[in-house]
Amino acid sequence: MRGAIGGPRLLLKRLREVMAEPVSAQERLDKTVVLIAANMVAEVCSVYVLRTDGTLELYATEGLNPNAVHLTTMRKGEGLVGLVAKEAEPVTTADAQHHPSFAYKPETGEEIYNAFLGVPILRAGETLGVLVVQNKAQRAYSEEEIEALATVAMVLAEMIASGELQALARPGADLASRRALQLTGAPLSEGVGLGHVVLHEPRVVVKTLIADDVGRETDRLDNAIVGLRDAIDTMLDRGDLARATETLDVLEAYRMFAQDRGWITKMREVIATGVTAEAAVQRVQSDTRARMQRVADPILRERLYDLDDLANRLLRQLTGDGHHVSSDSMPKDAVLVARSMGPAALLDYSRDNLRGLILEEGGPTSHVAIVARALGIPTVGEVEGITSLVEQGDAIIVDGSVGEVQVRPAPDVEHAYAEKVRFRAKRQEQYLALRHKPSRTRDGCDIKLYINAGLLVDLPHVKESGADGIGLFRTELQFMIASQFPRTGEQYALYKAVLEAAGDRPVTFRTLDIGGDKVLPYMHQVEEENPAMGWRAIRLGLDRPGLMRSQLRALLQAAAGRELRVMFPMISASEEFDQAREVVEREITFLRRHGKPLPDLVKLGAMVEVPSLLFQLDEILQRTDFLSVGSNDLFQFLYAVDRGNARVAGRFDTLSPSVMRALKMIADKSNAAGVPVTLCGELASKPLEALALIGLGFRQLSMTPSAIGPVKAMLLEIEAAEITELVDHHLKPEADRPLRLALREFAAERGIPL
Structure with a gap:
C-alpha cells in the first residue's frame, strides 16, 4: 500500500x-x-x-x-x-x-x-x-x-x-x-406477541476478525468451500429435496454460485488484508448485499437470498456451528423468525416460550400457518428480508391480526401494543361469556361449532371455547413431532386422551395426512415433481396398509364403548373410500376375533378436497356417514394455486363465485341426502367467511379454537334465511358486486360483528 x-x-x-x-x-x-x-x-x-x-x-x-x-x-x-x-x-x-x-x-x-x-x-x-x-x-x-x-x-x-x-x-x-423498523406482511394467525428475536437458522456470529496467519486462513477457506460443494452435491444427488427447505432450482443456484471463481477470489483478496476466513466471507456477503439491495430487477434481487444462504452455509462450514436453537436456550418470550419453515420444525420449539412467528415466506394456507393457528401463535408471513434485518435477541412485536412487525420498537410503540394485548384479553372475556349460549341464529337455525385440533395442548380448548366438539383431529401431528414411528400403544394413548377430554362431545379423527410438505423425518421419502398432488394422504395409506391398519386399530380400541368417527383425507374417487372402509372392516373383525372391546358405533366419512369428487358426490353420499370439506386444498386444486407459494397464494378470492358454487353444490346435495357435512378448512375461522358458509347451507363448521368466540358472536346477530337469500343473489351471473363486498356492507348496516 x-x-x-x-x-x-x-x-x-x-x-x-x-x-x-x-x-x-x-x-x-x-x-x-x-x-x-x-x-x-x-x-x-x-x-x-x-x-x-x-x-x-x-x-x-x-x-x-x-x-x-x-x-x-x-x-x-x-x-x-x-x-x-x-x-x-x-x-x-x-x-x-x-x-x-x-x-x-x-x-x-x-x-x-x-x-x-x-x-x-x-x-x-x-x-x-x-x-x-x-x-x-x-x-x-x-x-x-x-x-x-x-x-x-x-x-x-x-x-x-x-x-x-x-x-x-x-x-x-x-x-x-x-433503529426501529415497521414492517408489513401477510396476517397468518391472529394475536399480538411481544418478545425477543430467536432466529430459526441464526447467522453465525464471527467473533475473531483479525488473522494471526493469513496462509492458514486461506487454507481454511479453501477447505470450507470444498466441504460446501460436497454438501450441496450430496443434497442434490441423493434426492433429499423433500427434507430440504430449498427447491431444486435454488440448490442448483447454490451449486453454480459455489463454483464461482470471482466470489472465491474476492474472499481470498480480503483475507490477504489480514482478516480471518469468517470475516472475509462476512465482508464479501455484506458488500454484495449492499449493492444488490439497490437493484430494481426483482429476479436479480431474489438472487440475494441465494447468496445470503450460500454465505451462511460457508460460515457454518468454517465454524462447525449448528443452525437450530434448542428449547432450553430460548428466552421466555421468544418470537421465532425464519425465512421459511415446515410444520414439523415449528413443533420442535417449546410452546410455553413462544410468543410469535415471523416468516419471509409462507401464505395463509401453508401448513406451518395452520399449525401456528392451531397453537394460537400470532404469525405474520411474507415479511421481506426479515431474517437479515434483525439480530438474535432484538426486541420485536408481531401483530398477526393486521400483518405488522415492529423491530426494536420505541417505548411508546411498545406501550401501545401492550394496551392492544390487554384489549384483546378483555374481548376474549366477552367471548367467554358466550360459551354457554347455544349457537343459534335469530331465526332459530342451529349451527354446530367445532374446533380443529391435533395435539394434547389443544384439548382444554374444547371446554374453554364452548365448542360442540372436535370437527377435525389431525392425527399426523403426533407422527411429525416423534423421532420414530409411534407404536400402536402410543397412538392408542393419545386417541384415548382426546376422547376423554371431549367427554360426550363428538370427535372426528382424520387418518394420516402425510406427504407433500408434511414429511416424517424417519420415513424414506420419494422424490416427486409435485408432492402436493403426489403420493400422500389416503394414497399412501392404501399403498402402505400396515401403517393404516396400525392407526385404525389404535382408534378402534381407544373408542371402545362409545362412538368413533373416522374420515379419510384426499379421497379422489368413491372406489378409494370403498378400499379404506374394507381396511376398517378387517380391523373390526380382527379385534372381535381376539375378544377386544369395540366402539358402540363406527361412522366413516370422506374429505371433499379433490375437485374430481365434486362429480361423484351422488356416489360418495351413498357410501359415507358424513362428509368434511377441506376448503384449503379444494381451493388450491380448483385454482391450480400452490397454497405455500407467496406469489400466488393470495391471487384469488376465497369467496369467488367458482369456490362458492362448488361449496354450495356440496352443501345442497349433502342436505338433500340427509348426510351431515362439516366445513373444516380455514374459511370457517373468519366471521365474514363463516357468514358466507351459513348462507350456502352449511350448519356445521370446524375452526381454530380462538375463532369460536368471534364466529359465535357473529351468528347470534343474524338470520340464516336472510343470509341465504343474500348469498344466492350474489352468486348469480347478474350480481352487481362481489360477494365479499356485499357481505361486508350487509354486516356494517346491521351492526353484525366481524
Missing part, C-alpha cells in the same frame, strides 16, 4: 490491541482514528456514525477540529460523506472541494484538505456509518488502500453494532444500527 506504515496487517493487529483495552468507547474510537491516519499516512481520519433520523454525526477525528466531534452532522446524501452513506460504496477524489457533492462545514476546518477517500461502514448490507481519510496534497488513493480501509470499516461495524457507541449519543439520537 503506497505510503502506508506497516501495511493493513499491522494496522489490524494494533486495532485488535486497542479493542481489547479497558477504556471508554470514545477513547477507543479516538485511538482508532489516530492509528488509521498514521498507518495510511493521512493527515485526517474521521468516523461518522449514522443515526436513526438519517443524519451522519462526526464521532471521532484525527486532523479535523476536535470541537466538531458530536457537533458536525449532515444528511444521508449530503456532501461527500453523505454520498458514501447513500450509495453504500467507496467514494474517492483528488480534489474534494471541486467535487459536485462537496459540502462545506466551516467548524471542521477541512477546507485545506483536497484528497478524499470515504468507505461505508457496512454490516449485513446495512450502512451504519462512514470512515474517511483525507490529505492536503491532491493525490489518488490506490485500490489497495481502498480495500484496506474497507476492511478496517468492517471492524468498526462490529463496534457500532454491539451498541457500545450508543452511550455516546445525544439523548434521543439513537444509532441506525439499533
Whole structure:
C-alpha cells in the first residue's frame, strides 16, 4: 500500500490491541482514528456514525477540529460523506472541494484538505456509518488502500453494532444500527406477541476478525468451500429435496454460485488484508448485499437470498456451528423468525416460550400457518428480508391480526401494543361469556361449532371455547413431532386422551395426512415433481396398509364403548373410500376375533378436497356417514394455486363465485341426502367467511379454537334465511358486486360483528 506504515496487517493487529483495552468507547474510537491516519499516512481520519433520523454525526477525528466531534452532522446524501452513506460504496477524489457533492462545514476546518477517500461502514448490507481519510496534497488513493480501509470499516461495524457507541449519543439520537423498523406482511394467525428475536437458522456470529496467519486462513477457506460443494452435491444427488427447505432450482443456484471463481477470489483478496476466513466471507456477503439491495430487477434481487444462504452455509462450514436453537436456550418470550419453515420444525420449539412467528415466506394456507393457528401463535408471513434485518435477541412485536412487525420498537410503540394485548384479553372475556349460549341464529337455525385440533395442548380448548366438539383431529401431528414411528400403544394413548377430554362431545379423527410438505423425518421419502398432488394422504395409506391398519386399530380400541368417527383425507374417487372402509372392516373383525372391546358405533366419512369428487358426490353420499370439506386444498386444486407459494397464494378470492358454487353444490346435495357435512378448512375461522358458509347451507363448521368466540358472536346477530337469500343473489351471473363486498356492507348496516 503506497505510503502506508506497516501495511493493513499491522494496522489490524494494533486495532485488535486497542479493542481489547479497558477504556471508554470514545477513547477507543479516538485511538482508532489516530492509528488509521498514521498507518495510511493521512493527515485526517474521521468516523461518522449514522443515526436513526438519517443524519451522519462526526464521532471521532484525527486532523479535523476536535470541537466538531458530536457537533458536525449532515444528511444521508449530503456532501461527500453523505454520498458514501447513500450509495453504500467507496467514494474517492483528488480534489474534494471541486467535487459536485462537496459540502462545506466551516467548524471542521477541512477546507485545506483536497484528497478524499470515504468507505461505508457496512454490516449485513446495512450502512451504519462512514470512515474517511483525507490529505492536503491532491493525490489518488490506490485500490489497495481502498480495500484496506474497507476492511478496517468492517471492524468498526462490529463496534457500532454491539451498541457500545450508543452511550455516546445525544439523548434521543439513537444509532441506525439499533433503529426501529415497521414492517408489513401477510396476517397468518391472529394475536399480538411481544418478545425477543430467536432466529430459526441464526447467522453465525464471527467473533475473531483479525488473522494471526493469513496462509492458514486461506487454507481454511479453501477447505470450507470444498466441504460446501460436497454438501450441496450430496443434497442434490441423493434426492433429499423433500427434507430440504430449498427447491431444486435454488440448490442448483447454490451449486453454480459455489463454483464461482470471482466470489472465491474476492474472499481470498480480503483475507490477504489480514482478516480471518469468517470475516472475509462476512465482508464479501455484506458488500454484495449492499449493492444488490439497490437493484430494481426483482429476479436479480431474489438472487440475494441465494447468496445470503450460500454465505451462511460457508460460515457454518468454517465454524462447525449448528443452525437450530434448542428449547432450553430460548428466552421466555421468544418470537421465532425464519425465512421459511415446515410444520414439523415449528413443533420442535417449546410452546410455553413462544410468543410469535415471523416468516419471509409462507401464505395463509401453508401448513406451518395452520399449525401456528392451531397453537394460537400470532404469525405474520411474507415479511421481506426479515431474517437479515434483525439480530438474535432484538426486541420485536408481531401483530398477526393486521400483518405488522415492529423491530426494536420505541417505548411508546411498545406501550401501545401492550394496551392492544390487554384489549384483546378483555374481548376474549366477552367471548367467554358466550360459551354457554347455544349457537343459534335469530331465526332459530342451529349451527354446530367445532374446533380443529391435533395435539394434547389443544384439548382444554374444547371446554374453554364452548365448542360442540372436535370437527377435525389431525392425527399426523403426533407422527411429525416423534423421532420414530409411534407404536400402536402410543397412538392408542393419545386417541384415548382426546376422547376423554371431549367427554360426550363428538370427535372426528382424520387418518394420516402425510406427504407433500408434511414429511416424517424417519420415513424414506420419494422424490416427486409435485408432492402436493403426489403420493400422500389416503394414497399412501392404501399403498402402505400396515401403517393404516396400525392407526385404525389404535382408534378402534381407544373408542371402545362409545362412538368413533373416522374420515379419510384426499379421497379422489368413491372406489378409494370403498378400499379404506374394507381396511376398517378387517380391523373390526380382527379385534372381535381376539375378544377386544369395540366402539358402540363406527361412522366413516370422506374429505371433499379433490375437485374430481365434486362429480361423484351422488356416489360418495351413498357410501359415507358424513362428509368434511377441506376448503384449503379444494381451493388450491380448483385454482391450480400452490397454497405455500407467496406469489400466488393470495391471487384469488376465497369467496369467488367458482369456490362458492362448488361449496354450495356440496352443501345442497349433502342436505338433500340427509348426510351431515362439516366445513373444516380455514374459511370457517373468519366471521365474514363463516357468514358466507351459513348462507350456502352449511350448519356445521370446524375452526381454530380462538375463532369460536368471534364466529359465535357473529351468528347470534343474524338470520340464516336472510343470509341465504343474500348469498344466492350474489352468486348469480347478474350480481352487481362481489360477494365479499356485499357481505361486508350487509354486516356494517346491521351492526353484525366481524
